[in-house]
Amino acid sequence: MDSLVSTEWLAEELGAPDLRVVDATFFLPTDNRDPKAEYVAAHIPGAVFFDIAEIADLDNPLPHMLPDETKFASRMQTLGIGDGNRIVVYDNSPLHTAARAWWMLKAFGAHLVAVLDGGFQKWMAEGRPFEIGRDLHRHGHFTARLDTNDVADKAQLLAVLDARDHEIVDARPAARFAGEGLEPRPGLASGHMPGARSLPQSELFNPDHTYKSLDALRAEFDRAGVDLAKPMITTCGSGVTAASVLFAARLLGKRDVRVYDGSWSEWGADPATPKATGAA
Structure with missing residues (x-):
């Protein structure tokens, strides 16, 4: 199947x-x-x-x-x-x-x-x-x-930010990524993880809610500046729409991709985590 x-x-x-x-x-x-x-x-x-x-x-x-x-x-x-x-x-x-x-x-x-x-x-x-x-x-x-290889946590994200050897792809709407839109959950900072790429999950779909063609999906990752040759961690507000970005990457044959389960609900609530605003 x-x-x-x-x-x-x-x-x-x-x-x-x-x-x-x-x-x-x-x-x-x-x-x-x-x-x-x-x-x-x-x-x-x-x-x-x-x-x-x-x-x-x-x-x-x-x-x-x-x-x-x-x-x-x-x-x-x-x-x-x-x-x-x-x-x-x-x-x-x-x-x-x-x-x-x-x-x-x-x-x-x-x-x-x-x-x-x-x-x-x-x-x-x-x-x-x-x-x-x-x-x-x-x-x-x-x-x-x-399979813990499918899941990333905050400590792993912090290590990835230091090493800069992964792509971090954020599925939230662009305004939230840039820090210009309010988060739907109270108490969270605005913005994104430094170095992350913005690929809103809505960009992966056609108007009838079907996934875009493989060529069109690849074009969306390219447009977001994502290097598909690098290992990837997907993130969003709470680990839900991040899975759509992971799924799209899997459709393209990519296996070295994980979901950050805590996502911005964890990262944005922690005053110690680094944050950025504006475009990627």
Whole structure:
């Protein structure tokens, strides 16, 4: 199964016994939208809801940080996701949050995981079927083993800034990167990490929410000044849209790329971390 699948592909595969469909819609606190309620109101038939805010380390003061292996395995099993399942993740968010769940599943050891190109927006625009309510599945058996090579932390970011041997790519809107726009979470400084490149996640998508072509994605990285030959760490406000930049880089065949899970929620709250403003 490819990492990116079409609505046509999913429509043909829907109902296969080994297929699990996952709604990973998530919104910013300022969006005033409830992803759980929207899932209940309408979702792709058979889909379960992957709660990015809850499938997290709730003891960590930072938002939706990765949980431990035990919790992740338990939540996947409750959703009916098991070892060997083919998993297709979609969202209905302008933040394109399916990539965050894709990245989490891959980081914890799932092999056959794909993002639905165009998400629920495209599915509904094509007049495809949907369901109301909640879908439950018989518990699966999911073995979670976190690959720490997929994750970066603050200490690693500080080391990278000193060595200047990585590309740091920031998925937030350009105004927030430049320090000209307010952060959606209170108490955070404005700006970006020194040396980071600005590639807003919205630039990766066509108007119908599908990912741009490989050539167009490569052009976006070039336009942002990103050297794809260097190892990459992606960042954003809280580690969600950073996953879309990672996913786009993976589509281009890049493997040495990690998400900084704490992202600006951690970096911007720490008065000791270096910060810059203005364009990259």
